[in-house]
Amino acid sequence: MPNDSMVIDRVGLDRLVDVLREHGYRVIGPQVRDGAIVLGELESGARLPAGWGVETAPGRYRLHRRTDEAVFAHSAGPGSWKQFLHPPRRKVLDIGPDLQTEPVEDVPVRSAFLGVRGCDLASIAILGRVLGGGAHPDSSFTARRKDLFVVAVNCTEPGGVCFCASMGTGPGVSAGYDLALTERVDAEGHRFLVDVGSEDGAEILAELTARSADAAEVMQARAAVSAAADRMGRAMPEVDIRALLRDSRESPHWQDVASRCLTCGNCTMVCPTCFCTTTEDVTDLTGDHAERWEHWSSCFELDFSNLHGGSVRQSGESRYRQWISHKLSTWYDQFGSSGCVGCGRCIAWCPAEIDLTAEVTRLAELAEESDHAHQ
Numbered sequence: 001m002p003n004d005s006m007v008i009d010r011v012g013l014d015r016l017v018d019v020l021r022e023h024g025y026r027v028i029g030p031q032v033r034d035g036a037i038v039l040g041e042l043e044s045g046a047r048l049p050a051g052w053g054v055e056t057a058p059g060r061y062r063l064h065r066r067t068d069e070a071v072f073a074h075s076a077g078p079g080s081w082k083q084f085l086h087p088p089r090r091k092v093l094d095i096g097p098d099l100q101t102e103p104v105e106d107v108p109v110r111s112a113f114l115g116v117r118g119c120d121l122a123s124i125a126i127l128g129r130v131l132g133g134g135a136h137p138d139s140s141f142t143a144r145r146k147d148l149f150v151v152a153v154n155c156t157e158p159g160g161v162c163f164c165a166s167m168g169t170g171p172g173v174s175a176g177y178d179l180a181l182t183e184r185v186d187a188e189g190h191r192f193l194v195d196v197g198s199e200d201g202a203e204i205l206a207e208l209t210a211r212s213a214d215a216a217e218v219m220q221a222r223a224a225v226s227a228a229a230d231r232m233g234r235a236m237p238e239v240d241i242r243a244l245l246r247d248s249r250e251s252p253h254w255q256d257v258a259s260r261c262l263t264c265g266n267c268t269m270v271c272p273t274c275f276c277t278t279t280e281d282v283t284d285l286t287g288d289h290a291e292r293w294e295h296w297s298s299c300f301e302l303d304f305s306n307l308h309g310g311s312v313r314q315s316g317e318s319r320y321r322q323w324i325s326h327k328l329s330t331w332y333d334q335f336g337s338s339g340c341v342g343c344g345r346c347i348a349w350c351p352a353e354i355d356l357t358a359e360v361t362r363l364a365e366l367a368e369e370s371d372h373a374h375q
Contacts, residue, residue: 005213005221006194012208013071013181013192014045016151019207020112025149028084029114030077035063037077039084042114049074056159056233056344059353068185072115075159076343080272081113081120085127085144093292095281101292106140112149116177118170119162119343121152123272125176129335130275149200152177156224160233161344163357167236169341171228179205182221193221234344234357237364241338245329248363249321257359258317260352265298267346267354268323273339274298299323324356 008016020027027042032049042048050069054077055062066073094102116124124145131141155164155171164170173180178201182193193213196202213221268274278297283290297304300319305312313319331339340356347355 005218006196006205006210007213007217008192008194008208008210010069010071010190012210013048015208016179016204017042017045017048017114019204020114020149023204024110025112026109027112027114028081030072030074032063036061037063037074039077039079039081048115053157054159056161056348058161058347058355059350061348069190070183070185072153072155072181072183073157073185075155075157075162076117076119076345076348078270078345078349080270080343080345081116081124082127082272082275084111084113085124085148086131086138086141086275089293089295090140091291092279092294095290095292097288106143108144110147110149111144112151114151116150116152116173117155117164117343118152118173119164119167119341120272121150121173121176122164122167122169122341123343124150126273126335126337126339126341127275129337130273133335149204150177150179150197152180152197154180154182154221154225156183156228158228158232159344159348161347161355162232162342163234163236163344164342165229165232165235166238166357167338167340167342172225177201182225184217184221184224193217234342234347234355236342236357237361239364241360242329242332244360244364244367245325248367249325251363251366253359253363253366254317254321257320257354258315260354261316261320262352263300263316263319264351265300266349266351267356268298268300269296270345270349271327272341272343272345273327276304278304299326324359328360 017027028039029042030037030049031040031047032052037049037054048071050071051066052074053064053066054074055064056075091104093104131138132145152173154173158171177197180195180197184191194205196205276297277294279292279294281290281292299322302311313322327339
């Protein structure tokens with residue numbers, strides 16, 4: 001693999017999409033649709049959201065036109081890459097009239113993800129441990145992740161709800177990519193610094209028209225990414241969050257959150273690492289054929305955890321506490337890391353404008369007040 005960074009121009013980015021398609025990849029990337037920047041199949045680089053940015057805040061997401069033609073100068077949209085590795089809904093069994101079952105063969109198309117941010121690159125790695133690891137890996141997930149080609153993007157313009165820097169997942173990308181791009185738009189033109197992360201990435205780059213980056217270009221690109229860390233819209237408090245949530249099980253703040261939370265589950269649906277599913281069987285009108293489907297589920301649903309006596313968590317207070325405690329604390333015990341990557345989606349897409357970072361900060365303040373009161 002070449003060690004030196006290379007540079008491609010805007011035409012080269014379009015050519016990258018074409019080359020990946022020529023190699024048999026289904027290319028997935030950002031595009032403008034339905035008032036948002038969403039992820040979907042790219043037939044060409046022309047579908048990329050050139051000249052579009054976003055404004056985000058708690059409960060708010062708005063597109064706006066930029067004064068330049070930057071392609072990746074926007075923060076996370078409502079969809080994450082999870083939907084292509086862990087589909088929202090898929091059929092797992094066909095069931096015949098005599099209750100014989102036939103598993104549905106899962107043959108995913110080889111995919112290339114174009115435009116994966118540091119936070120989302122971390123989320124793919126987390127899902128790899130959750131769904132692809134352990135004694136019983138999810139065969140559907142592992143099949144989709146196999147031979148995945150990742151074109152990552154270093155973030156230089158974080159959004160208003162981003163807090164990846166405080167979670168250690170961005171704004172720069174880490175391991176797990178084949179190619180990594182850093183977009184630069186200035187008086188010298190529109191170009192992308194390219195770093196190679198794998199042999200497959202080197203082979204694809206070799207088919208593009210690229211030149212070696214000079215030292216000044218590399219330094220400026222790295223500096224832009226570093227500067228983005230200081231412009232995050234949000235940050236988690238610098239406390240031991242695992243211990244904080246463990247010790248805050250009886251905090252009155254959960255009641256305050258519950259008074260605002262609609263328990264709609266939006267936060268779990270847009271989260272790039274929430275992985276819970278449930279199954280349902282559906283039959284045709286004759287009763288001769290049935291199908292078993294797997295679909296995403298949420299710990300905010302009343303019937304998510306049921307024992308013989310009914311729902312385990314009937315209050316909104318207990319369901320929100322369960323979600324945040326698992327995501328930020330007990331996830332470590334299960335999977336060795338936090339389940340949060342700091343993308344901010346749960347904040348932007350919460351209709352009640354609940355801010356995860358603000359709630360954790362408030363818990364930390366209450367814990368500190370309690371400590372002072374007992375001294």
